[in-house]
Amino acid sequence: MSLQSPPSSPPKPASVNRYDRLEWAGAFGDLGTLMPFVIAYVSVMKLDAFGVLFGFGLSMVVCGWVYKTPFPVQPMKAAGAVATTQAAQSAIITPGAVYGAGLVTGLIWLVLGSTGLAERLTRWISRPVAQGVVLGLGMAFMWQGARLMADEWVLAGVGLLVVVLLAKSRRVPGIFVLLLLGIAWTAVQQPALLHELQEVRLDLRWPTWAWPSIGWNDIVLGTLFLALPQVPLTLGNAIIGVREENNRLFPDRPVTDRQVAVSTGVMNVFGSAVGGVPMCHGAGGMAGHVAFGARTGGSLVILGGLLLVLAIGFSTSVVALFEVIPQAVLGTILFMTGVQLASGQFDQARLGHESTVLLVTAGLSMWNVGIGFGVGLLLQILLLRKTERS
Secondary structure, three states: OOOOOOOOOOOOOOOOOOOOHHHHHHHOOOHHHHHHHHHHHHHOOOOOHHHHHHHHHHHHHHHHHHHOOOOOOEEOHHHHHHHHHHHHHOOOOOHHHHHHHHHHHHHHHHHHHHOOHHHHHHHOOOHHHHHHHHHHHHHHHHHHHHHHHHOOHHHHHHHHHHHHHOOOOOOOOHHHHHHHHHHHHHHHHOHHHHHHHOOOOOOOOOOOOOHHHOOHHHHHHHHHHHHHHHHHHHHHHHHHHHHHHHHHHOOOOOOOHHHHHHHHHHHHHHHHHHOOOOEEOOHHHHHHHHHOOOOOOHHHHHHHHHHHHHHHHHHHHHHHHHOOOOHHHHHHHHHHHHHHHHHOOOOOOOOHHHHHHHHHHHHHHHHOHHHHHHHHHHHHHHHHHHHHHO
16 A cells, blocks of 8 residues: 555656645654654664764755655665664673764765666666565564554554545544544643653754864774675665666656765765764655655755754754653554655566565565565575576
């Protein structure tokens, strides 16, 4: 089931971003992945929220202007999970290591993109492998969303009903009702949290230079623990996956693997300079924006602009502001993102071996994208190339 199926031909010129209510609704479609990682980086790793929000915000605004589609900017999930887990257990991964990982990640993808190596690598990968990665991510998002919804199943059930009933509404986008429902739930269940919001005050801040705080030890740790393990995941999801999803949904506004790789490199070098975290373009993020109504880059400009406002004026209060949205609401958003992402991968008939490659890749990618991608490539060699030769 797809919440908002993109029209086969866009109703307006592709060169124009829109900022109507559906673009505003679609702007919030990726909160299910963005907010938990921002909260973890700020509350567990003690990163300065300003740099995190500023890096995401400006990157989103630029991507919205450049790509003219809901081209997402997301936290790198493997790097974020390792960083926050290690920070909670020990002091191995420091804020400097996170900045160092972003710098190294940016340089890796700048080299791979500008030299054309990224495009040569991805050209060798078959469509069943690419779609298997995206299908696996969709199923993983549904599973993660269901887990987040489990503790507050009444709110989650009502939220899902609201989103489904308003899926086709252009007048009242479902995500607005869902977010209001979540805030009302917090007001009833956690009134103390709303009292905290009364203490929120404007606190203007401006960018600072983070590179001087990065030592050689930070670069080594960030490279070994965060940057290098993320490379195959980024190639599978944030280069191939997002290109596949963008070009399927918006064939009039195609992107190339080279563009996506260079874009990933630029925003990570920039992010590391201002105190941001490793970022990527994920297929799931695009599915989330599209599922709730986005059809142009306007949704990214809107979300990025809001994050810049939070960074410049309210970065000291961002955790309290984000916690107003219950986990069940984020889970609902994530679940419907998974539905949107998975449902688009059955758009053509396949031969037996192609279906095998797709399903095995998807099943493993649901657990681990890197392993799913690697096994999918192996099956591609053993099954698909053998079939082509015979």
